[in-house]
Amino acid sequence: AQSVTQLGSHVSVSEGALVLLRCNYSSSVPPYLFWYVQYPNQGLQLLLKYTTGATLVKGINGFEAEFKKSETSFHLTKPSAHMSDAAEYFCAVAPNNFNKFYFGSGTKLNVKP
Amino acid sequence: DTAVSQTPKYLVTQMGNDKSIKCEQNLGHDTMYWYKQDSKKFLKIMFSYNNKELIINETVPNRFSPKSPDKAHLNLHINSLELGDSAVYFCASSQGGKETQYFGPGTRLLVL
Numbered sequence: 001a002q003s004v005t006q007l008g009s010h011v012s013v014s015e016g017a018l019v020l021l022r023c024n025y026s027s028s029v030p031p032y033l034f035w036y037v038q039y040p041n042q043g044l045q046l047l048l049k050y051t052t053g054a055t056l057v058k059g060i061n062g063f064e065a066e067f068k069k070s071e072t073s074f075h076l077t078k079p080s081a082h083m084s085d086a087a088e089y090f091c092a093v094a095p096n097n098f099n100k101f102y103f104g105s106g107t108k109l110n111v112k113p
Numbered sequence: 114d115t116a117v118s119q120t121p122k123y124l125v126t127q128m129g130n131d132k133s134i135k136c137e138q139n140l141g142h143d144t145m146y147w148y149k150q151d152s153k154k155f156l157k158i159m160f161s162y163n164n165k166e167l168i169i170n171e172t173v174p175n176r177f178s179p180k181s182p183d184k185a186h187l188n189l190h191i192n193s194l195e196l197g198d199s200a201v202y203f204c205a206s207s208q209g210g211k212e213t214q215y216f217g218p219g220t221r222l223l224v225l
Binding site for chain 2: 032034036038041042043044045046049088090094095100101103105106108
């Protein structure tokens with residue numbers, strides 16, 4: 001069975017500080033991996049995704065994530081947080097063999113001035 | 114142009130009523146989904162349709178019935194609404210089952 005674990009339901013950083021949001025998955029084979037962002041009262045928007053190839057993936061708004069197979073992780077980072085980054089972030093896994101996404105429980109990012 | 118649209122955006126209704134939520138995508142995708150997001154922001158898939166055929170039907174009460182008249186539309190009908198149905202319902206679409214999903218803005222359902 002697939003599962004996605006996001007460590008930390010709430011993360012708070014200061015503006016300008018490093019953002020690190022953690023995501024671990026369980027899968028027998030490397031799945032497709034995604035990070036989505038949800039701003040208040042809006043739908044989910046894709047930040048970045050990993051399918052194959054280069055393990056460091058760059059996304060929108062300065063975010064990037066690195067796929068580490070040995071650690072079954074896909075942590076999301078941004079070198080310098082902006083106030084506008086405050087939102088809910090979801091990690092998602094799509095197994096290779098059927099039509100389904102598994103979402104993590106989400107991490108709410110708070111950015112302090 | 115809105116890629117994935119849902120109507121209505123807000124829905125407030127009484128217990129026991131029947132209501133429908135509509136979803137349309139203009140991306141030419143072949144797969145559409147319904148998700149339920151509860152008050153704790155947990156996102157759970159309910160249904161998935163590929164080329165108008167039901168692919169995924171999670172453990173959802175029979176009161177929920179999806180209908181896909183064509184590839185661009187996936188509607189959700191809910192019978193005999195209960196308090197626990199209060200949530201935000203998201204429609205999404207993708208090209209193929211494991212590609213990027215594009216989400217609608219959500220329908221906020223409140224059952225009183």
